[in-house]
Amino acid sequence: APWLQVDGRLQINGRVYVASDLEMLARMGKPVLQLTRFLLQRAHAVIVVLSSRMKKSLAEYHFDLPDIQLIPNGVDVARFQPASAGTSLDERAQVVVCITGLRYEKGIDVLLQAWHLVHKQAPQARLIIVGRGSLQNQLESMAEALGIADSIKFTGLQNDIPAQLHQGSLAVLPSRWEGMPNAVMEAMACGLPCVSTRVSGSEDIIQHGVNGLLVEPEDYHGMAQALLTLLRNPALTEKYGRAARETIEKDYSLEQVMDRYVELYQSVTDHRSRIAEDIPSPRVYQQS
Numbered sequence: 001a002p003w004l005q006v007d008g009r010l011q012i013n014g015r016v017y018v019a020s021d022l023e024m025l026a027r028m029g030k031p032v033l034q035l036t037r038f039l040l041q042r043a044h045a046v047i048v049v050l051s052s053r054m055k056k057s058l059a060e061y062h063f064d065l066p067d068i069q070l071i072p073n074g075v076d077v078a079r080f081q082p083a084s085a086g087t088s089l090d091e092r093a094q095v096v097v098c099i100t101g102l103r104y105e106k107g108i109d110v111l112l113q114a115w116h117l118v119h120k121q122a123p124q125a126r127l128i129i130v131g132r133g134s135l136q137n138q139l140e141s142m143a144e145a146l147g148i149a150d151s152i153k154f155t156g157l158q159n160d161i162p163a164q165l166h167q168g169s170l171a172v173l174p175s176r177w178e179g180m181p182n183a184v185m186e187a188m189a190c191g192l193p194c195v196s197t198r199v200s201g202s203e204d205i206i207q208h209g210v211n212g213l214l215v216e217p218e219d220y221h222g223m224a225q226a227l228l229t230l231l232r233n234p235a236l237t238e239k240y241g242r243a244a245r246e247t248i249e250k251d252y253s254l255e256q257v258m259d260r261y262v263e264l265y266q267s268v269t270d271h272r273s274r275i276a277e278d279i280p281s282p283r284v285y286q287q288s
Contacts, residue, residue, distance in 0.1 A: 022061045037063060046268060050180035053200035069264060072204065073180045074257030075189045075248055082191030082245060083166040093234050094125045096227060097168035097192070099161060099183040100175070102133030107174035107197065109135075109142060110220050114174070116146045117224035122231050127152045127172075130164045165190040169237050170230050175199050176217050188212070189248040193240030195226040205252065211243035 025033050040047070046067045049055045055070055083092070100106045108129065115127050129139075129152060136154065143149040158164050165171065171187035173196045180201035184194050188205065194212040196202040197219075206212040213229065215222035230237045 022057065022063065026061065033061065037065070040065060046264065048264070051201045051204050053203070054179070069260075071257060071260050071264070072201070072252060073182055073185060074254035075182070075185045075252055077189050077249055077253045080162055080165075080186045080189035080248075082241070092167060092169045093237075094122070094231060095128060095168035096125065096170055096172055096231070097128045097130065097165055097187070098172050098174075099130045099164065099187065100173060101131050102129075102136045102139055104135065105176050106133070107176045107217065108139050110176075110218055111172060111174040111223065112139065112142050112146060112148065112152075113220035114223035114227065115152065116148050117221065118227050118231070119148045119151050121228060123151070125151065125227075125231050128155060128164065128167055129153070130155045130158050130161070132157045161186060162190060165192060168192065169234070169241070170195065170227075172223070172227065173197065173202065174217075174223060175202075178202060180204075185248060185252055188244035189252075191241040191245045193230060193237055193244050195223060195230065197223075205247065207243075207247075211240050211247050213240075 022033075025036055040063075044067070045065070046069060047058065047063070047065060048069050048071050049058065050070070050072050052070065055068060058064060058068060098108070098111060100108065102108055111127075111129075118125055136156075140149070140154060143152050155164065165187055169192065171184070171192045171194045173181055173184050173187075173194060175181065175197050176199070178199045178201050181196075181199075184196055184202050184205055187194050188211065194202075194206060196206055196212065196214060197217040198214045199217060203214060206214055208214045213226040215226050230240070
């Protein structure tokens, strides 16, 4: 819609967002990139990235240093749990939840276009959008213009995110780009399968057709079809939801991620200690 006004600087390929620091270095010229890489190697620096796409971005800038660690974000699986057995599945079956900021890069305008198609085929379905941002008024106007406002609830900022997720049977994240989206991980920890765009982080966590569904960014037709697939098949939604929870418990719990950081810090300090031991002690000369 022509009235959707966003900062033109945001309308750039997602790689810029993921590798913004490297972009700034690159703009300073190749010598600056080379010097930075040399200093990092000399200091035996460890670079931590959140996703496989971030690691690929480093390689594209020739920052494929020997010690790059891929450690994702973690989820508090005790706080983010599936809804209690007493919660009615029938009430949640046709509810989709989206937890995100209402900014251009989050792609809510794309989701609204997809929901317009969903609403035509599943008028009973409801969409809950949790979050706030600079585009909220414009997005609410867009929902009105598309004739889908009655099927959407903009909740604004909420503190109890698990409670919001427990209102639905599946989640959606239509981002144009990401780093490692906590929203996807938290929804999956709550036993919700996610329909997400194929962006950094999401493509690592979600196995298409196993614990969720992936679509290309900007593809609102594909997103609508993915949402309808799960809305029409509660058994499949439940199956993907169980697999989603298992994925988070297995690889993305906060405890596991913290353990990996502790191991990393320990290895760094051990390495520093060995270097210090190899440096001879300074000699002290006393003049008489």
